Amino acid sequence: MSQRLRLQPTSIDGVVVIERQPIEDQRGWFDRLFCALELEPITGGKPIVQVNRSLTRRRGTVRGLHFQYPPHAEIKIVTCLQGEIFDVAVDLRAGSPSFLGWHAMRLSGENRRMLVIPEGCAHGFQTLSDDCELLYLHTSAYAPAAEGGFHPADPRLAIPWPLPLGDLSDRDRTLPYIDQGFGGVNL
Numbered sequence: 001m002s003q004r005l006r007l008q009p010t011s012i013d014g015v016v017v018i019e020r021q022p023i024e025d026q027r028g029w030f031d032r033l034f035c036a037l038e039l040e041p042i043t044g045g046k047p048i049v050q051v052n053r054s055l056t057r058r059r060g061t062v063r064g065l066h067f068q069y070p071p072h073a074e075i076k077i078v079t080c081l082q083g084e085i086f087d088v089a090v091d092l093r094a095g096s097p098s099f100l101g102w103h104a105m106r107l108s109g110e111n112r113r114m115l116v117i118p119e120g121c122a123h124g125f126q127t128l129s130d131d132c133e134l135l136y137l138h139t140s141a142y143a144p145a146a147e148g149g150f151h152p153a154d155p156r157l158a159i160p161w162p163l164p165l166g167d168l169s170d171r172d173r174t175l176p177y178i179d180q181g182f183g184g185v186n187l
């Protein structure tokens with residue numbers, strides 16, 4: 001089977017960039033978004049159990065930083081189908097050598113990059129254009145009672161959002177900063 005998904009590690013264990021290699025001909029293109037076999041090194045064979053899509057209308061909007069606590073911890077594969085975002089994965093895993101470290105990069109409909117957010121890591125993004133459409137693949141179903149989150153402007157993380165923080169949801173506006181006593185997520 002042809003490889004269409006190229007995996008590139010980052011400095012954070014488990015945070016992986018997936019570069020899609022679409023097939024083009026005179027009609028247009030054919031673009032593989034997921035392949036259980038090619039992505040087995042990432043999912044460890046865990047099935048994708050939910051697929052979600054979101055639209056964010058305004059440039060500068062921030063969503064996040066969100067994660068789910070065990071037993072609903074999830075691997076999340078994030079794709080920007082339309083527009084451009086600044087996407088961030090934050091390592092919250094207890095005992096991780098990169099605890100509270102983060103990886104940030106631009107994802108867009110044009111660059112066809114996807115970011116893998118492993119279990120125990122938070123995810124957030126800022127839209128760099130209007131009308132950004134995202135697609136998420138999840139290894140765990142949405143479990144509101146297991147949701148965790150930290151404020152995107154957390155001073156300990158100091159994430160360099162490219163634009164002033166625009167629209168935030170009511171929930172995200174009230175997310176806490178990381179407490180000094182936070183020991184991380186135990187998986």
Ligand SMILES: Cc1cn([C@H]2C[C@H](O)[C@@H](COP(=O)(O)OP(=O)(O)O[C@H]3O[C@@H](C)C(=O)[C@@H](O)[C@H]3O)O2)c(=O)[nH]c1=O
Binds near residue numbers: 065067
């Ligand atoms: C995340 C989620 C939300 N919802 C509901 C709850 C709420 O009424 C509405 C909007 O939810 P939120 O405000 O949490 O949506 P949003 O702030 O876009 O949440 C998302 O943020 C990014 C950063 C992620 O990584 C996603 O996994 C998810 O947490 O949709 C679901 O039904 N299923 C879901 O999986």
